[in-house]
Amino acid sequence: MENSGGIQASLAGRYAKALFELARDEKMLAAVSASLSTLKQMLAESAELRQLTTSPLVARADAAKAIAAVAASLKLDSLTTNFLGVLAKNGRLGQIAPAIRAFSDLAARHRGxxxxxxxxxxxxxxxxxxxxxxxxxxxxxxxxxxxxxxxxxxxxxxxxxxxxxxxxxxxxxxxxxxxxxxxx
The missing domain is CATH 3.40.30 (Glutaredoxin)
Structure with missing residues (x-):
């Protein structure tokens, strides 16, 4: 599969590419796409969730616990939940929105x-x-x-x-x- 340099060049793009490849290999593309769509909608609707993902004042451990609780309440698939945990642990929750866009682009390209x-x-x-x-x-x-x-x-x-x-x-x-x- 061909990927454009633009997606790979950004930090969010690298995270999205890793998630995409794992989801493709595990045959979970549809589940991950649905989970990311749910998460995108919640980010648009919830100021608290946006603040959690973008605030530098939230400690990484606290962010990881909070995002795990959010993932459980939204019933996100295990791969997406683990992905969010990695982002939280690495202090990269601010990359969620661009990673969702990059993942969507990769999935669409995969489907032609x-x-x-x-x-x-x-x-x-x-x-x-x-x-x-x-x-x-x-x-x-x-x-x-x-x-x-x-x-x-x-x-x-x-x-x-x-x-x-x-x-x-x-x-x-x-x-x-x-x-x-x-x-x-």
């Missing part, structure tokens, strides 16, 4: 898919996500996995990033362009 990072002002419905995937598949010629993010600051529309290409159809960008044009 391409990942699109999609930012919207409001959460997208299942129908909207399905339409977006269909449209992107038609343009890119490959199956597409979408990584959804919500940023109310864009006001409306979408920002879609696939690889190094970005399509910014946000209202914020359109208003900024209009304001610049009006200045003359």
């Amino acid at each position: 898919e391409i990942t699109a990072q999609v930012t919207s002002a409001h959460p997208l419905s299942d129908d909207q996500v399905a339409q977006l995937k269909t449209t992107l598949k038609g343009q890119l010629g490959r199956d597409v996995t979408v990584d959804l993010n919500v940023d109310p600051a864009i006001l409306g529309g979408l920002i879609v990033k696939v690889g190094s290409r970005q399509i910014d159809g946000s209202i914020r960008t359109k208003l900024n362009t209009l304001a610049t044009a009006m200045k003359g």
